[in-house]
Structure formats: C-alpha cells, structure tokens
Amino acid sequence: MLALLIIFAVSVMAMQEDQWDPVKNHMLEFKENTDGPIGMLTSSGGAPIPYCEATNSLNNRLINNEFFMDAITHVNRERIPERVVHAKGTGAFGYFEVTHDISNICKADFLNDVGKKTPIAVRFSTTQGSRGSSDLNREVKGFSIKFYTEEGNLDLIGFNTPMYTFKDPIRFPNFVHATGRNPGTFLFDRSTFWDVITLNPESMFLFLRVFSDYGIPASYVNMPGFPIHTFQVVNKNREIHFVRFHILPDAGIKNLMSAEARNISSFDPDYVSRNLYQQIGKGEFPSWTVSVQILSKADVKRMGYKAFEVSRVIPTKDFPLHPIGKIVLDKNFNNFHAQIEQLAFCPSNLVPGILGGPDIMYESRRFAYRDAQSYRLGGNFKKIPVNCPFQTNTYTINRDGVGPVGSNEEDVPSYYPNSFNGPEPNSESHCSSLIKIYEEKAYNFDQAAEFYANELTSDEKTRLIENLVFELQPAVKMIQEKTIKLLTTIHPDLGNRVAKQMNLS
Known part of the structure; x- marks a missing residue:
C-alpha cells in the first residue's frame, strides 16, 4: 500500500512538471513582462x-x-494577528452574473437584471489550525463571498456544509477551545474534541457529514458553499420572503478519501490552494451556480423555529432550488497579504432588500466578525482597498484612528444632524426590520438519522465508520463510550458498528 502511495505521489509531481505551471513560473513571468528593472529602489x-x-x-x-x-x-x-478560526485560506476575484430575475421577492439591485455582472472577492479556508496548517485536514471548510454592489458591499459568509455546528452562540468559545490545542500540552486533544460534541449533541449532525466522504474536498473548485442562515428579503412592494442560498460547483462536488488526502498532504500541504491558483492562472476559470430556496411568511409560520434552525437543513424536496446566477473566478490575487489576508468579511455588510437572518446566531456573528476584523486590521478595516465598497460613494461620520484613513472624509461635517449640507439619510420613510422569532433548543437527530440511513450508500457508511473509529481511538475510554452512546441514540446501527470496531460493544 505504501509503495502505491509513493508511486501516486511521484506521478502527480511528474504531471505537474510536464505542464506549464502559473505557480512555478510566477517570477519568470514577471521577469518576461518587464523591460529591465521596474524602477529605482x-x-x-x-x-x-x-x-x-x-x-x-x-x-x-x-x-x-x-x-x-x-x-x-x-x-x-x-505579521498581523491571524484569524482564530479559518486562519489558513486562499482566494480569488471574479464576478457574479444574474441568470434569473427574482425581483418579485427581493429588491436588491444587483439581483434584478438578467445579465448584470457584479465584481466579487471569494475566500476559501480551513477551520482549525494556523496559517501553516494543511489544506487537506478533515474538517469544515469556509466559503465566503464579498459582492461589490452599487448599493454597498454584501458579504455572504458560509461553509461547505449546509448546516452549522450549533445554534446557540454562547457555545462558540467553548468549541474553539475544546477543538483547538490543549492549553497544557499545546497539542490537539481528541478527548476534548469528542467531549464538546457529546455535550452539545446537535453538533453530531454536522460531524457525521465531516467524517463521511464529504469531509475532504478534492479542490476548492469542487467545493460547495452554504451561507447556512435563512435570510429575510423584501421586494419593492415591501412584501417579505425568506431564502437560503446554495452555491454549487459547476465542476461537480468531488472529495478525497482519507488515505489520498494524508498522502498528498505529506508532500504538498498547500495542494488545494495551489490547485485554485493554477486553474485560474491557466485560464480554466471555475464557476458555481447560485440558487435559493424560497419560503413565504406562511411557510415560516407553518415550520416555526425550524425555518431558521442553522443546525438543520431545509429539505430541497419541500423547497426546491431556484437558480439566480453564476459565480465565476477569473483573476488571481497579485499580493496575498493585501488582497486575501486583509480581506475582511462581516455579516453586517448587507444591501437594501436583504436584511440578514432573524436568528440569534446571525446577530452574534454580526458582532463577532466586526470585532475580529477590528482587532486584526484596525478600526478602519473597511477602508483597506480590498474591503472598500468601491462601486458606491461612502459618507460616514467616522474619522481618524490608525490607518488607512483614505481621505478621512475630507472636510465634510462629522456629525448628524447638522445645518451645513452634510450627508442625509435615505429618504425612504419605511424602515424594513427583521421579524421576531422564538427559538427552541436545537434538535436535529431526525435529520442526522436520515443522513446516515438513507443518504449514504453501504460503502459510504463503512468509510464513515472507519473515519469515526480512527478519530475516536486517541480519546480516553470514558469519552469513547459517551460518543458511542450518542451515535446509538441517533441510529442504533451507527453506534453498534462503531462500538464493535472499537471492541466496546
């Protein structure tokens, strides 16, 4: 087996040598595109x-x-502070093109003209680990998009899973600490990892997907994106609808098996990031179809809190996908730090017609992301070029602080209201507001059981069991038993097979 993996690695490297490589030849290209030194040092x-x-x-x-x-x-x-989660990532630039008009449900200008193109920036990322970690770890991946619209920037911040780990934001710091490095040993600790999952049982639905064949994307080009929340939208007649976004790769969803990923990671931990840069550099521009599930107020009333439950999915058999546009990435960054490391996403970046999600997790993320970006990049992070809403003019009362400050709003009055022709608010008399919802404690065992019993083939179930056993073995016995009990509660066959393979049945 080892010999086969070595042969595979050598063959991959040989193929890369035979083909023109925009990564390998980057500096040579720069030399060929310049006539001598570009200027004086x-x-x-x-x-x-x-x-x-x-x-x-x-x-x-x-x-x-x-x-x-x-x-x-x-x-x-x-060095600037790295992100606490999603520290390692890459990205690219391109455009979003409208293919279907949905002005009947949403008045956002960038969505309402078939053929209209809006510039975008996209960041793909790992979740755990530092900026030097491997692209090929089995984990949730990040998939976030910044739309530079003519009404300001819109940020859709998502993952490669259609559900989130939990719904109560108070659990976030605990998950970060328990799934990160043990403060005593400074090593990843599988006992704390599985402990926090069993103490927050709704998270197992997501981790069943992570430990299944969906857990390691073969490339970012083959990775889907899900902004996870149910967004409230409004049309020009002030009618309310709700949507969930799905961003599906036109190249198809493809993933790596565990052995493949471990082998590739041993000689190229940047494999997935490299692949994206190479494809765009060669003119093989990746694309995704953006669709929405559409819910009416009546649908939401009937479904209750489940319509906004981020740890659940909304079944497509009940609410089918409606395509709205295409995402195409056709330009690589030319300076990673300036354009990708400083690329800052905030759920509070919304545009008229898209109000965000009424759930408490969305409210939490509006604060947490803003605070994280202010810490990493300074209070003027939205004036960094890659974060600027360059398709529109901005007039704020914000001044000064650590740079960049840009023009610092020049001599425009720095307060509102004022009597000196300063900027005025939107004259629209009606203020759209999010609906108020009551959220019950998370429950998704029914969907987790459905995923295991009916969505996985026999071979996929076997590999899921193998991956769970592999990840559970380093944990202490007490935690292993707790995890198996939870798996058995979700589906008896699942728990029994894991227990049998671990000799705990």
Whole structure:
C-alpha cells in the first residue's frame, strides 16, 4: 500500500512538471513582462537608496543606513494577528452574473437584471489550525463571498456544509477551545474534541457529514458553499420572503478519501490552494451556480423555529432550488497579504432588500466578525482597498484612528444632524426590520438519522465508520463510550458498528 502511495505521489509531481505551471513560473513571468528593472529602489519615504547602503552594512553606523533601518524595523511588524478560526485560506476575484430575475421577492439591485455582472472577492479556508496548517485536514471548510454592489458591499459568509455546528452562540468559545490545542500540552486533544460534541449533541449532525466522504474536498473548485442562515428579503412592494442560498460547483462536488488526502498532504500541504491558483492562472476559470430556496411568511409560520434552525437543513424536496446566477473566478490575487489576508468579511455588510437572518446566531456573528476584523486590521478595516465598497460613494461620520484613513472624509461635517449640507439619510420613510422569532433548543437527530440511513450508500457508511473509529481511538475510554452512546441514540446501527470496531460493544 505504501509503495502505491509513493508511486501516486511521484506521478502527480511528474504531471505537474510536464505542464506549464502559473505557480512555478510566477517570477519568470514577471521577469518576461518587464523591460529591465521596474524602477529605482527607494526607502518607504521615497528617497533613492544608494548601492553602497543596499549591499553592505559592515563597518558603518547602522542607524545611518536608511535601507537597513527601514527594512529591519518593518520586518519586525510584518505579521498581523491571524484569524482564530479559518486562519489558513486562499482566494480569488471574479464576478457574479444574474441568470434569473427574482425581483418579485427581493429588491436588491444587483439581483434584478438578467445579465448584470457584479465584481466579487471569494475566500476559501480551513477551520482549525494556523496559517501553516494543511489544506487537506478533515474538517469544515469556509466559503465566503464579498459582492461589490452599487448599493454597498454584501458579504455572504458560509461553509461547505449546509448546516452549522450549533445554534446557540454562547457555545462558540467553548468549541474553539475544546477543538483547538490543549492549553497544557499545546497539542490537539481528541478527548476534548469528542467531549464538546457529546455535550452539545446537535453538533453530531454536522460531524457525521465531516467524517463521511464529504469531509475532504478534492479542490476548492469542487467545493460547495452554504451561507447556512435563512435570510429575510423584501421586494419593492415591501412584501417579505425568506431564502437560503446554495452555491454549487459547476465542476461537480468531488472529495478525497482519507488515505489520498494524508498522502498528498505529506508532500504538498498547500495542494488545494495551489490547485485554485493554477486553474485560474491557466485560464480554466471555475464557476458555481447560485440558487435559493424560497419560503413565504406562511411557510415560516407553518415550520416555526425550524425555518431558521442553522443546525438543520431545509429539505430541497419541500423547497426546491431556484437558480439566480453564476459565480465565476477569473483573476488571481497579485499580493496575498493585501488582497486575501486583509480581506475582511462581516455579516453586517448587507444591501437594501436583504436584511440578514432573524436568528440569534446571525446577530452574534454580526458582532463577532466586526470585532475580529477590528482587532486584526484596525478600526478602519473597511477602508483597506480590498474591503472598500468601491462601486458606491461612502459618507460616514467616522474619522481618524490608525490607518488607512483614505481621505478621512475630507472636510465634510462629522456629525448628524447638522445645518451645513452634510450627508442625509435615505429618504425612504419605511424602515424594513427583521421579524421576531422564538427559538427552541436545537434538535436535529431526525435529520442526522436520515443522513446516515438513507443518504449514504453501504460503502459510504463503512468509510464513515472507519473515519469515526480512527478519530475516536486517541480519546480516553470514558469519552469513547459517551460518543458511542450518542451515535446509538441517533441510529442504533451507527453506534453498534462503531462500538464493535472499537471492541466496546
């Protein structure tokens, strides 16, 4: 088996050598596209750097060498705080094109003209681990889109799973800590991982999917995206509807088996990020179909809290997908830090016609993402070019702070109301507001059982069992038994097969 995996790895590398590679040839391309040096080397202040300073610092006062002082003081400050979750990621740019008019349910301008294109930025990411972790870990992946619309930026922040781990936001810090590194050993601890899952049993639905064949995308090009919330939308007649977004890859959903992923990760932990950059660099632009499930007020009244339950799915057999557009990625970033690491998503970035979700998890994310971006990038993070709503003019009362500040709103009055022709609010008299809902405790065992019993083939069930056993073995026996009890509650066959393979039956 090991010999076959080695042969596979060598053959993959050989194929990469035989083909033109936009990653491998990036610097060579830059050289070929420039006619000699692009300009004179300068300090950050713009002063020319003399050859003697750039090539030698020996036997001279360092403080007088501006090239050295400029570089050494900056390199100490190059790293910004990484994201607590979704630290490692990549991204690209492209456009969203409307294919179907849904103005009858949503008045958002960027959706209402078939053929209209809106610039977008997309970030794909892992969940656990640092910026140096592998793309190929078995986990939930992130899939987020920033639409630069003419009415401001819209951010849809999602995952490659159609459901979320839990519905109560108070559980978030606990999951981050329990599934991260043990503070004592600073190693990942499978006992705490499975403990937090069994203590929050609704999370098992998501993890059954993660430990199934869906758990490791073969590439970001083959990965779906789900913004998970049920969004409230309104049309020009002030009529309310609700939608769930589905973003499905036109190349099809494809995933890797565990052995494949471990093997590839051993020689190329950046495999999935590299693949996306290569495909776009070669002109093989990936695309996704964006669809929505549409619910009326009557549907929501009938379904109750389940319509907004982020740890459940809304069955497509009851609410079919309605295509609304295409996402195409046709441009790679040209500086990772400026365009991807500083790319900041916020659920509070909404546009007229899309009000967000009325659930408490959405409210929590509106605060948490804003706070995270302010911490990582500073209070003016929305003025960083990649985050600017460049399709529209912005007039705020916000001033000053750590840069970038842009024009800092120039000399426009910095308060409202004022008597000096400062910016005025939208004159629309009607203010749309989210409906109020009552949320019960999460329950999704019925859907988890349905997933195991009816959505997986016999072979897929076998691999799910193998993956669960592999991940459970490092946990202490007490936690293993708790997990098996939970699995048995969801479906007796599932729990019994895991117990049998672990000799705990």
